[in-house]
Amino acid sequence: MLCADRSKAETTMRIAICDDEKRICAILAEKVGKICPDAEIITYASGKELFNADELPDILLLDIRMPEVSGMDVAKILRDRDWRKILIFITGEED
Known part of the structure; x- marks a missing residue:
């Protein structure tokens, strides 16, 4: 399981959401x-x-159209x- 408890020795899993729509980022983050x-x-x-971040994530949810x-x-x-x-x-896609 991707989000199973990691051992104390491991770092926290970093999950990033990259989307130009703030509303989508907020919903997905929740x-x-x-x-x-x-x-x-x-x-x-x-x-x-994203590329200006100090560290890249373990998992990235990435919008195709930005x-x-x-x-x-x-x-x-x-x-x-x-x-x-x-x-x-x-x-x-919006209709």
């Missing part, structure tokens, strides 16, 4: 926090903000930096 109450939940409003740097571009940059963690793409 839901993920309920599923993984011991995890550190971080939100980013853009790919640039201005400036798309989620697909973020994923390519992460791959080029040899980031080998869990990446979950998210997106939404």
